[in-house]
Amino acid sequence: MPTLKEIDAQLAALQAQREEVRKNELKSVVEQVRSLVAEYGLNELDVFPPARGGRSAAAGSKVAPKYRDPATGATWTGRGKAPKWIEGQAREKFAI
Incomplete structure (x- = not known):
């Protein structure tokens, strides 16, 4: 049976590996999004429309x-x- 220190070391190694995989996947996703935005000529409001029910232009x-x-x-x-x-x-x- 492994000791607590061994399990902690395995956990730290897995967390580091997880973070590396996440960074690589994010790079790929960002590249895909940029490609699609450029391909379709999208702008910020096309992708992120204003929230419904939020403050209106007259508010404040x-x-x-x-x-x-x-x-x-x-x-x-x-x-x-x-x-x-x-x-x-x-x-x-x-x-x-």
Whole structure:
């Protein structure tokens, strides 16, 4: 029966062999993909289309402010948590 050290040595040798085989296979696969991309004139979006349901182009865009603090000139779009200067007051009087 082999010892633990012998099994560890075999395992290390197999892992090294596995990594070498993986590198060789990856080279072959990358060459195939490059060949097909060149043959069919593909671009990045053909191969990797944008994810569905992801953020749209409008997501994160700027929104015009709806309210202005007359004392400081600070503005607020009406989205998110209300600023301190408008809390508890009628928003109509701050409308732009």
